[in-house]
Amino acid sequence: MLSVSFSQQNSNSDNGTWCDETNINILTMAAKKQGFLLHPLLHSCNLLEDRLRNRLAPFGIQPRQARILAALDRMGPVSQVELAREFHISPASMSTMSSRLIAAELISRRPNQHTARSNVLTLTDKGREMLLAIHEAWHDMDRIIEDSLGVEKARMLAEAARELRNALGGHPPGARCQGDAGAEDVNSD
Numbered sequence: 121m122l123s124v125s126f127s128q129q130n131s132n133s134d135n136g137t138w139c140d141e142t143n144i145n146i147l148t149m150a151a152k153k154q155g156f157l158l159h160p161l162l163h164s165c166n167l168l169e170d171r172l173r174n175r176l177a178p179f180g181i182q183p184r185q186a187r188i189l190a191a192l193d194r195m196g197p198v199s200q201v202e203l204a205r206e207f208h209i210s211p212a213s214m215s216t217m218s219s220r221l222i223a224a225e226l227i228s229r230r231p232n233q234h235t236a237r238s239n240v241l242t243l244t245d246k247g248r249e250m251l252l253a254i255h256e257a258w259h260d261m262d263r264i265i266e267d268s269l270g271v272e273k274a275r276m277l278a279e280a281a282r283e284l285r286n287a288l289g290g291h292p293p294g295a296r297c298q299g300d301a302g303a304e305d306v307n308s309d
Contacts, residue, residue, distance in 0.1 A: 188207070218241055
Protein backbone atom coordinates (compact mmCIF):
# COMPACT_ATOMS: atom_id res chain seq x y z
CA MET A 121 0.00 0.00 0.00
CA LEU A 122 1.24 3.49 -0.81
CA SER A 123 1.99 5.49 2.32
CA VAL A 124 2.25 9.22 2.58
CA SER A 125 5.18 10.59 4.58
CA PHE A 126 4.00 14.16 4.89
CA SER A 127 1.00 15.80 6.43
CA GLN A 128 -0.77 19.07 6.01
CA GLN A 129 -2.68 20.73 8.79
CA ASN A 130 -5.82 22.65 8.10
CA SER A 131 -4.85 26.31 8.46
CA ASN A 132 -8.44 27.19 9.36
CA SER A 133 -8.53 24.74 12.25
CA ASP A 134 -7.69 25.74 15.79
CA ASN A 135 -7.54 22.17 17.11
CA GLY A 136 -4.74 20.90 14.84
CA THR A 137 -6.76 18.21 12.98
CA TRP A 138 -5.54 17.02 9.60
CA CYS A 139 -7.14 18.56 6.58
CA ASP A 140 -9.79 16.04 5.58
CA GLU A 141 -9.91 17.12 1.95
CA THR A 142 -6.13 16.74 1.56
CA ASN A 143 -6.15 13.25 3.15
CA ILE A 144 -9.04 12.16 0.94
CA ASN A 145 -7.24 13.42 -2.18
CA ILE A 146 -4.03 11.63 -1.18
CA LEU A 147 -5.87 8.35 -0.51
CA THR A 148 -7.77 8.69 -3.79
CA MET A 149 -4.52 9.25 -5.70
CA ALA A 150 -2.91 6.30 -3.92
CA ALA A 151 -5.86 4.04 -4.82
CA LYS A 152 -5.74 5.14 -8.45
CA LYS A 153 -1.99 4.62 -8.62
CA GLN A 154 -1.97 1.26 -6.85
CA GLY A 155 -5.28 -0.14 -8.05
CA PHE A 156 -7.22 -2.88 -6.34
CA LEU A 157 -6.69 -6.61 -6.77
CA LEU A 158 -10.43 -7.22 -6.78
CA HIS A 159 -11.42 -5.12 -9.79
CA PRO A 160 -9.47 -6.86 -12.55
CA LEU A 161 -10.58 -10.23 -11.16
CA LEU A 162 -14.23 -9.23 -11.18
CA HIS A 163 -13.97 -7.64 -14.61
CA SER A 164 -12.28 -10.73 -16.07
CA CYS A 165 -14.92 -13.00 -14.52
CA ASN A 166 -17.73 -10.85 -15.91
CA LEU A 167 -16.21 -10.89 -19.39
CA LEU A 168 -15.76 -14.67 -19.30
CA GLU A 169 -19.26 -15.24 -17.94
CA ASP A 170 -20.71 -13.07 -20.73
CA ARG A 171 -18.88 -15.16 -23.32
CA LEU A 172 -20.02 -18.38 -21.65
CA ARG A 173 -23.61 -17.13 -21.52
CA ASN A 174 -23.47 -16.42 -25.27
CA ARG A 175 -21.90 -19.81 -25.92
CA LEU A 176 -24.67 -21.61 -23.97
CA ALA A 177 -27.54 -19.48 -25.31
CA PRO A 178 -28.31 -21.76 -28.32
CA PHE A 179 -28.98 -24.56 -25.81
CA GLY A 180 -31.35 -22.43 -23.72
CA ILE A 181 -29.27 -22.74 -20.58
CA GLN A 182 -27.50 -20.26 -18.30
CA PRO A 183 -24.01 -20.74 -16.77
CA ARG A 184 -25.34 -21.41 -13.26
CA GLN A 185 -27.84 -23.91 -14.58
CA ALA A 186 -24.98 -25.68 -16.34
CA ARG A 187 -23.15 -25.95 -13.02
CA ILE A 188 -26.27 -27.42 -11.38
CA LEU A 189 -26.47 -30.11 -14.07
CA ALA A 190 -22.78 -30.94 -13.63
CA ALA A 191 -23.19 -31.17 -9.85
CA LEU A 192 -26.18 -33.50 -10.23
CA ASP A 193 -24.13 -35.66 -12.55
CA ARG A 194 -21.40 -35.98 -9.90
CA MET A 195 -23.64 -36.22 -6.86
CA GLY A 196 -26.45 -38.37 -8.20
CA PRO A 197 -29.95 -37.93 -6.76
CA VAL A 198 -29.81 -35.21 -4.12
CA SER A 199 -32.28 -33.11 -2.16
CA GLN A 200 -32.96 -29.55 -3.26
CA VAL A 201 -31.89 -28.36 0.20
CA GLU A 202 -28.50 -30.12 -0.02
CA LEU A 203 -27.92 -28.81 -3.54
CA ALA A 204 -28.78 -25.28 -2.40
CA ARG A 205 -26.29 -25.67 0.47
CA GLU A 206 -23.57 -26.88 -1.92
CA PHE A 207 -24.07 -23.76 -4.08
CA HIS A 208 -24.43 -21.37 -1.13
CA ILE A 209 -27.86 -20.18 -2.28
CA SER A 210 -31.21 -20.15 -0.52
CA PRO A 211 -33.55 -23.13 -0.89
CA ALA A 212 -36.07 -20.74 -2.49
CA SER A 213 -33.53 -19.74 -5.17
CA MET A 214 -32.70 -23.40 -5.79
CA SER A 215 -36.42 -24.15 -6.10
CA THR A 216 -36.81 -21.46 -8.76
CA MET A 217 -33.77 -22.70 -10.68
CA SER A 218 -34.91 -26.32 -10.33
CA SER A 219 -38.36 -25.45 -11.67
CA ARG A 220 -36.79 -23.98 -14.81
CA LEU A 221 -34.60 -27.05 -15.33
CA ILE A 222 -37.61 -29.32 -14.77
CA ALA A 223 -39.63 -27.34 -17.32
CA ALA A 224 -36.77 -27.83 -19.80
CA GLU A 225 -36.86 -31.58 -18.95
CA LEU A 226 -33.19 -31.52 -17.95
CA ILE A 227 -33.84 -32.71 -14.38
CA SER A 228 -36.69 -34.40 -12.55
CA ARG A 229 -38.02 -33.87 -9.04
CA ARG A 230 -39.63 -36.49 -6.88
CA PRO A 231 -40.51 -36.70 -3.19
CA ASN A 232 -37.69 -37.84 -0.93
CA GLN A 233 -38.37 -41.37 0.33
CA HIS A 234 -36.53 -40.65 3.59
CA THR A 235 -37.98 -37.23 4.41
CA ALA A 236 -41.50 -36.35 3.34
CA ARG A 237 -40.84 -32.59 3.48
CA SER A 238 -38.09 -32.54 0.84
CA ASN A 239 -37.67 -33.34 -2.82
CA VAL A 240 -34.92 -35.20 -4.61
CA LEU A 241 -33.52 -33.89 -7.90
CA THR A 242 -32.19 -36.21 -10.58
CA LEU A 243 -30.56 -35.61 -13.93
CA THR A 244 -32.69 -36.82 -16.88
CA ASP A 245 -31.37 -38.42 -20.05
CA LYS A 246 -31.88 -35.09 -21.81
CA GLY A 247 -29.88 -33.44 -19.03
CA ARG A 248 -27.04 -35.94 -19.50
CA GLU A 249 -27.02 -35.15 -23.22
CA MET A 250 -26.91 -31.43 -22.39
CA LEU A 251 -23.76 -32.07 -20.34
CA LEU A 252 -21.91 -32.87 -23.57
CA ALA A 253 -22.70 -29.39 -24.93
CA ILE A 254 -21.86 -27.84 -21.55
CA HIS A 255 -18.47 -29.55 -21.37
CA GLU A 256 -17.73 -28.45 -24.93
CA ALA A 257 -18.58 -24.85 -23.98
CA TRP A 258 -16.36 -25.07 -20.89
CA HIS A 259 -13.50 -26.40 -23.04
CA ASP A 260 -14.01 -23.44 -25.40
CA MET A 261 -13.76 -21.08 -22.43
CA ASP A 262 -10.54 -22.81 -21.30
CA ARG A 263 -9.14 -22.27 -24.80
CA ILE A 264 -10.03 -18.56 -24.64
CA ILE A 265 -8.16 -18.25 -21.34
CA GLU A 266 -5.18 -20.22 -22.68
CA ASP A 267 -5.09 -18.21 -25.91
CA SER A 268 -5.22 -14.97 -23.92
CA LEU A 269 -2.61 -15.84 -21.29
CA GLY A 270 -0.69 -18.81 -22.61
CA VAL A 271 -1.10 -22.36 -21.32
CA GLU A 272 1.25 -22.05 -18.34
CA LYS A 273 -0.21 -18.76 -17.06
CA ALA A 274 -3.74 -20.14 -17.55
CA ARG A 275 -2.88 -23.17 -15.40
CA MET A 276 -1.28 -20.93 -12.78
CA LEU A 277 -4.38 -18.71 -12.76
CA ALA A 278 -6.66 -21.72 -12.30
CA GLU A 279 -4.52 -23.01 -9.44
CA ALA A 280 -4.46 -19.58 -7.76
CA ALA A 281 -8.26 -19.30 -8.15
CA ARG A 282 -8.74 -22.74 -6.54
CA GLU A 283 -6.41 -21.79 -3.72
CA LEU A 284 -8.29 -18.53 -3.13
CA ARG A 285 -11.68 -20.28 -3.22
CA ASN A 286 -10.50 -22.88 -0.71
CA ALA A 287 -8.92 -20.24 1.56
CA LEU A 288 -12.23 -18.36 1.58
CA GLY A 289 -14.04 -21.52 2.71
CA GLY A 290 -15.48 -22.52 -0.65
CA HIS A 291 -15.44 -25.90 -2.32
CA PRO A 292 -16.63 -27.34 -5.61
CA PRO A 293 -20.31 -28.33 -5.34
CA GLY A 294 -20.49 -32.06 -4.73
CA ALA A 295 -16.87 -32.42 -3.61
CA ARG A 296 -17.95 -33.44 -0.11
CA CYS A 297 -19.87 -36.33 -1.63
CA GLN A 298 -16.77 -37.54 -3.43
CA GLY A 299 -14.37 -36.94 -0.55
CA ASP A 300 -11.82 -35.24 -2.84
CA ALA A 301 -12.21 -31.49 -3.34
CA GLY A 302 -9.58 -31.35 -6.07
CA ALA A 303 -10.91 -34.09 -8.34
CA GLU A 304 -14.07 -32.20 -9.27
CA ASP A 305 -12.20 -29.06 -10.25
CA VAL A 306 -11.11 -30.64 -13.52
CA ASN A 307 -14.69 -31.08 -14.64
CA SER A 308 -16.59 -28.00 -13.59
CA ASP A 309 -14.79 -25.37 -11.58
